[in-house]
Amino acid sequence: MPEIAWMLERGYLDAIDGELKSGKEATVYLGRTRAGLAAVKVYRDLTVRSFKNDARYRAGRYVGDARIEKAITKRTATGRRAQGRLWAGHEYAMLWRLHRAGVPVPEPLIGPDPSDIGDAGEVVLMRYVGDESGPAPRLADVPLAPDDAHRAFAEAVDALATMWRAGIVHGDYSTYNLLWWRNAVVVIDLPQAVETDHREARALLARDAASLCATFRTHGIEAAPERVLRSVFGDA
Numbered sequence: 013m014p015e016i017a018w019m020l021e022r023g024y025l026d027a028i029d030g031e032l033k034s035g036k037e038a039t040v041y042l043g044r045t046r047a048g049l050a051a052v053k054v055y056r057d058l059t060v061r062s063f064k065n066d067a068r069y070r071a072g073r074y075v076g077d078a079r080i081e082k083a084i085t086k087r088t089a090t091g092r093r094a095q096g097r098l099w100a101g102h103e104y105a106m107l108w109r110l111h112r113a114g115v116p117v118p119e120p121l122i123g124p125d126p127s128d129i130g131d132a133g134e135v136v137l138m139r140y141v142g143d144e145s146g147p148a149p150r151l152a153d154v155p156l157a158p159d160d161a162h163r164a165f166a167e168a169v170d171a172l173a174t175m176w177r178a179g180i181v182h183g184d185y186s187t188y189n190l191l192w193w194r195n196a197v198v199v200i201d202l203p204q205a206v207e208t209d210h211r212e213a214r215a216l217l218a219r220d221a222a223s224l225c226a227t228f229r230t231h232g233i234e235a236a237p238e239r240v241l242r243s244v245f246g247d248a
């Protein structure tokens with residue numbers, strides 16, 4: 013891949029050490045950099061991909077080129093590549109903003125200069141959460157003692173509130189996109205995130221609060237989405 017070659021050449025990356033996870037929309041590889049381990053998220057070959065209701069998230073987002081727009085809609089090879097670049101670029105932008113706002117997200121390792129992000133193409137390079145023996149588990153996959161469950165939930169609600177104040181709604185918020193590392197929550201997976209002035213922002217936030225509560229039930233947390241929303245809006 014030209015993007016990986018560019019990262020190696022520019023010294024962003026020293027080596028790729030194999031696959032970590034293959035998801036619905038991307039494949040994540042383990043990378044080595046001079047500054048430590050990296051997660052290399054590659055958006056590609058998304059033949060079956062149709063991002064949960066993608067049009068809803070794309071609404072109002074500016075693509076800026078009618079031909080690319082058409083290729084994306086038709087899902088041609090060019091369109092899929094263009095779509096991958098858009099997702100990666102958007103994920104970088106969200107990671108930079110949230111990292112700077114103090115939300116626990118993996119630190120982005122390329123950017124914030126848009127031209128560097130452009131060169132990174134379909135590849136999001138970010139700090140790896142985990143250690144040599146493996147990546148941090150998702151909160152959905154890890155058993156938690158009651159104390160830890162309460163702390164994790166409180167941190168997840170806090171992160172949702174900080175994101176809202178930073179002007180961002182995650183859009184796919186649940187224990188499936190929260191990692192648990194050294195007794196702390198890390199928020200991942202941001203290509204579908206929207207600005208708080210997006211016309212669906214409040215509806216997406218409400219859905220995020222509901223999925224957060226629903227997925228925390230397995231950890232013994234009984235929480236009402238309305239309360240989560242009140243604490244996000246700061247009137248709890």
Ligand SMILES: Nc1ncnc2c1ncn2[C@@H]1O[C@H](COP(=O)(O)OP(=O)(O)OP(=O)(O)O)[C@@H](O)[C@H]1O
Binds near residue numbers: 142189201
């Ligand atoms: N920075 C990271 N450090 C460690 N592991 C990571 C990192 N980023 C992603 N992962 C791992 O890769 C998986 C997929 O990442 P992510 O959720 O961003 O992509 P996805 O394509 O949406 O995957 P899915 O379809 O499973 O939700 C995560 O569940 C997590 O296990």
Ligand SMILES: [Mg+2]
Binds near residue numbers: 035188189201
């Ligand atoms: Mg995910």
